[in-house]
Amino acid sequence: MLNRIAKVSLFAAALAAAGGTWAQKSVELLNVSYDPTRELYQEFNPEFARYWKEKTGQSVTINQSHGGSGKQARGVIEGLQADVVTLALAYDIDEIGALSGKIPDNWQQRLPHNSAPYTSTIVFLVRKGNPKRITDWDDLVKPGISVITPNPKTSGGARWNYLAAWGYALKHNDGNQTAAQEFVGKLFRNVAVLDSGARGSTNTFVQRGVGDVLLAWENEAFLAVNELGPESFEIVVPSLSILAEPPVTVVDGVVSKRGTAEVAQAYLEYLYSPAGQRIAAKNYYRPRTPEHADPEDSARFPDLELFTIDEVFGGWQKAQQEHFGDGGFFDQIYEVR
Amino acid sequence: MSSTLASALPVGARSGRQRRFSVIPGFGLTLGYTLLYLSLIVLIPLSAVFFKATELSWPEFWRAVSSPRVVASYQLSFGASLLAAGINAVFGLLLAWVLVRYSFPGKRIVDALIDLPFALPTAVAGIALTAIYARNGWLGQFIEGELGFRIAFAPPGVLIALIFIGVPFVVRTVQPVLEELDMELEEAAASLGARRWQTFRYVIAPVLLPALLTGFTLAFARAVGEYGSVIFIAGNIPMVSEITPLMIITRLEQFDYAGATAIAAVMLVISFVMLLVINGLQAWTAKRTGRTI
Numbered sequence: 001m002l003n004r005i006a007k008v009s010l011f012a013a014a015l016a017a018a019g020g021t022w023a024q025k026s027v028e029l030l031n032v033s034y035d036p037t038r039e040l041y042q043e044f045n046p047e048f049a050r051y052w053k054e055k056t057g058q059s060v061t062i063n064q065s066h067g068g069s070g071k072q073a074r075g076v077i078e079g080l081q082a083d084v085v086t087l088a089l090a091y092d093i094d095e096i097g098a099l100s101g102k103i104p105d106n107w108q109q110r111l112p113h114n115s116a117p118y119t120s121t122i123v124f125l126v127r128k129g130n131p132k133r134i135t136d137w138d139d140l141v142k143p144g145i146s147v148i149t150p151n152p153k154t155s156g157g158a159r160w161n162y163l164a165a166w167g168y169a170l171k172h173n174d175g176n177q178t179a180a181q182e183f184v185g186k187l188f189r190n191v192a193v194l195d196s197g198a199r200g201s202t203n204t205f206v207q208r209g210v211g212d213v214l215l216a217w218e219n220e221a222f223l224a225v226n227e228l229g230p231e232s233f234e235i236v237v238p239s240l241s242i243l244a245e246p247p248v249t250v251v252d253g254v255v256s257k258r259g260t261a262e263v264a265q266a267y268l269e270y271l272y273s274p275a276g277q278r279i280a281a282k283n284y285y286r287p288r289t290p291e292h293a294d295p296e297d298s299a300r301f302p303d304l305e306l307f308t309i310d311e312v313f314g315g316w317q318k319a320q321q322e323h324f325g326d327g328g329f330f331d332q333i334y335e336v337r
Numbered sequence: 338m339s340s341t342l343a344s345a346l347p348v349g350a351r352s353g354r355q356r357r358f359s360v361i362p363g364f365g366l367t368l369g370y371t372l373l374y375l376s377l378i379v380l381i382p383l384s385a386v387f388f389k390a391t392e393l394s395w396p397e398f399w400r401a402v403s404s405p406r407v408v409a410s411y412q413l414s415f416g417a418s419l420l421a422a423g424i425n426a427v428f429g430l431l432l433a434w435v436l437v438r439y440s441f442p443g444k445r446i447v448d449a450l451i452d453l454p455f456a457l458p459t460a461v462a463g464i465a466l467t468a469i470y471a472r473n474g475w476l477g478q479f480i481e482g483e484l485g486f487r488i489a490f491a492p493p494g495v496l497i498a499l500i501f502i503g504v505p506f507v508v509r510t511v512q513p514v515l516e517e518l519d520m521e522l523e524e525a526a527a528s529l530g531a532r533r534w535q536t537f538r539y540v541i542a543p544v545l546l547p548a549l550l551t552g553f554t555l556a557f558a559r560a561v562g563e564y565g566s567v568i569f570i571a572g573n574i575p576m577v578s579e580i581t582p583l584m585i586i587t588r589l590e591q592f593d594y595a596g597a598t599a600i601a602a603v604m605l606v607i608s609f610v611m612l613l614v615i616n617g618l619q620a621w622t623a624k625r626t627g628r629t630i
Contacts (some may be wrong), residue, residue: 070590073592074590074592151587152340153591154586191574191575193490194572194575196568196590208468208473208489210471325592326400326593335406
């Protein structure tokens with residue numbers, strides 16, 4: 001009996017030792033992200049692995065998970081072992097912290113630029129030749145215009161769409177909230193299909209041929225035009241839009257357990273490096289330091305006036321509660337006619 | 338194992354005042370297994386729904402389950418499911434009749450096709466149906482383009498998806514009963530002077546009705562819970578084409594777990610009551626026609 005215990009413990013010790021050395025030689029990271037970043041991280045991950053190997057001699061394998069931003073956050077809350085999260089909006093990361101305690105409250109101050117290494121904005125995708133002559137937000141509320149956007153309740157990207165429209169209406173009505181509500185209400189009554197996610201809406205617009213205009217992430221619109229043919233679609237840039245800041249952070253509760261804190265931190269910091277910024281710009285995300293992007297990539301981003309969610313809406317928590325909570329402004333659009 | 342069984346059985350026998358002897362042994366064991374299995378697979382997960390919902394106070398619960406959007410979704414979900422099950426009952430019976438009574442080339446293939454909605458991932462079904470019925474689809478360009486009747490991204494789309502997933506339930510429950518139905522009975526009725534309608538009404542229908550009701554119930558229950566295929570074709574416009582399962586998912590996406598389970602609990606109760614009523618109806622028809630199911 002004793003002999004057997006000794007054997008088992010010896011085996012366990014050997015296994016632990018082997019595991020230990022193995023862990024030093026290679027490490028795995030799980031990056032839980034949202035839908036449209038697929039192509040970005042496919043390119044960024046090998047680049048980071050090369051950099052990390054050179055710097056520390058350790059090989060790192062990065063696993064990716066993509067889906068709707070809210071759904072992904074829920075996965076992490078329910079125990080998905082994400083070392084880092086790179087989501088569509090700060091509110092989803094706030095909720096991971098609030099509901100699971102795995103991320104501290106001050107997470108957004110831990111990395112530069114509100115923890116958003118790249119930004120994007122909301123633009124319009126229209127059919128070739130722009131048959132309905134859509135040039136700005138005003139055109140979307142005209143009768144007979146069919147708009148495609150995902151549901152702000154289920155899609156992070158759609159919340160940016162909604163807030164961009166609201167911000168535009170505020171600016172053109174001297175900050176009058178009632179007028180803004182009416183404007184956004186009219187816009188959403190022109191919506192023909194409310195898909196649950198951004199990719200779903202792109203498919204409805206592009207593959208099913210429904211709608212005159214798609215409200216989309218700038219990077220998603222570029223992707224649609226370049227992948228699906230510049231001969232069928234074109235991008236319309238409105239006069240004013242929102243600065244969408246998709247944030248990233250380390251999940252402290254996971255990395256401390258897995259011992260991956262250092263590499264996870266380095267992974268996110270590398271997004272801010274010249275190489276990371278170049279890859280972001282190449283994948284149609286606006287870099288924080290444009291001087292590191294290839295000039296032809298930078299040239300693709302049109303100049304337009306951008307406002308932030310903090311300026312106009314007082315941050316995500318407030319916006320979420322007022323606009324997207326139960327009985328909030330979004331519900332009122334449909335429930336009170 | 339055998340020792341526990343031996344000791345358990347006499348105890349059970351003593352505690353029952355009048356022990357009824359059954360020809361088939363093993364009642365205690367199989368019932369115990371049934372209860373354990375049902376608890377693990379059905380009862381415990383479902384009771385978790387109610388427990389989670391109790392995190393809400395009554396006013397909160399009521400607000401969660403009675404907001405106008407949610408109420409509109411109940412109407413669509415249960416209304417479209419009932420309608421789809423009704424349509425399937427009629428046409429499923431027809432399909433089963435054709436498959437049992439006639440022989441024609443390719444019958445085996447048609448028979449196999451019936452099961453396809455069982456096997457196909459519902460998301461695939463949803464995408465395929467949407468592709469066909471959308472304005473630029475094969476059928477959509479005629480129905481919507483020429484006739485101006487909108488199917489995809491409107492409530493009729495929901496109905497079509499629910500009919501699609503419900504077809505096999507009716508066909509597969511009615512088919513074996515039809516196969517066992519002796520043609521001689523019909524011949525006897527005819528020779529006794531019954532007209533065709535009378536033969537159907539008094540000879541065939543009473544035998545088929547219980548099976549048809551079962552098929553209807555299954556198709557209905559399946560339709561109420563369907564999410565994957567509907568979501569692609571519905572358009573998901575609030576107050577118009579949102580189904581209740583979508584409302585639950587929407588709550589979840591907003592990290593409102595209690596609200597989601599509250600709606601789920603209401604759905605469970607409504608479904609349970611409806612199934613109970615249909616089962617009662619079935620027992621009633623069975624008794625009326627002198628059959629035991």
